[in-house]
Amino acid sequence: MHPDCERVLLSEEEISAKVEELGRQISLDYAGQELLVIGILKGAMIFLADLVRKITVPTYLDFIDVSSYGASSESSGVVRILKDLDYSIEGRHILIVEDIVDTGLTLNYLVDNLKSRDPASVKVCTLLDKPLRRVEPVAIDYNGFIIPDEFVVGYGLDYNEHYRNLPSIMVLRREVYMKGE
Ligand code: PRP
Ligand code: MN
Ligand code: MG
Numbered sequence: 001m002h003p004d005c006e007r008v009l010l011s012e013e014e015i016s017a018k019v020e021e022l023g024r025q026i027s028l029d030y031a032g033q034e035l036l037v038i039g040i041l042k043g044a045m046i047f048l049a050d051l052v053r054k055i056t057v058p059t060y061l062d063f064i065d066v067s068s069y070g071a072s073s074e075s076s077g078v079v080r081i082l083k084d085l086d087y088s089i090e091g092r093h094i095l096i097v098e099d100i101v102d103t104g105l106t107l108n109y110l111v112d113n114l115k116s117r118d119p120a121s122v123k124v125c126t127l128l129d130k131p132l133r134r135v136e137p138v139a140i141d142y143n144g145f146i147i148p149d150e151f152v153v154g155y156g157l158d159y160n161e162h163y164r165n166l167p168s169i170m171v172l173r174r175e176v177y178m179k180g181e
Pocket of ligand 3 (some may be wrong): 158159
């Protein structure tokens with residue numbers, strides 16, 4: 001438990017059991033196909049690293065950096081591509097991997113953007129879904145956990161770039177993110 005956090009929302013054990021279950025389902029659904037996993041920097045990195053090791057079909061990786069949050073706990077609403085994919089996705093089966101869907105702005109933008117590049121298919125996998133915050137609709141194909149409207153950090157998720165390396169997912173104390181704003 002980190003002193004800036006008030007409680008553990010999801011333990012390492014709960015996360016790893018869920019990641020294994022998601023990997024098993026994805027492997028079944030893509031049986032006989034090749035999969036191109038697209039990770040969204042930087043929040044999805046830890047989840048993606050664990051998830052792809054539970055996927056048994058031939059899997060390729062590429063990364064895109066689409067950021068909608070600055071040094072704030074609130075989405076700015078403006079999606080920026082900071083780094084595009086390295087390769088064409090035309091004709092490929094794409095699985096976008098995210099750590100969390102909050103307002104949906106990031107994924108709504110990204111799904112449209114990637115679909116316009118003529119992939120064979122596009123699906124979305126997120127570890128966390130916070131539906132109470134949704135502004136733009138997002139079709140989620142694989143979801144780990146539905147979570148309440150609380151600010152969570154750890155397992156890749158940050159507040160102002162802090163806490164990404166915490167091994168579990170924790171609720172950040174209000175005082176910590178209120179004083180920065
Ligand atoms: C966070 C998170 C998701 C996105 C979700 O990323 O990792 O990508 O916000 O929010 P939304 O549904 O409201 O768009 P962020 O932009 O903070 O960048 P990061 O992954 O580098 O932390
Ligand atoms: Mn992110
Ligand atoms: Mg962030």
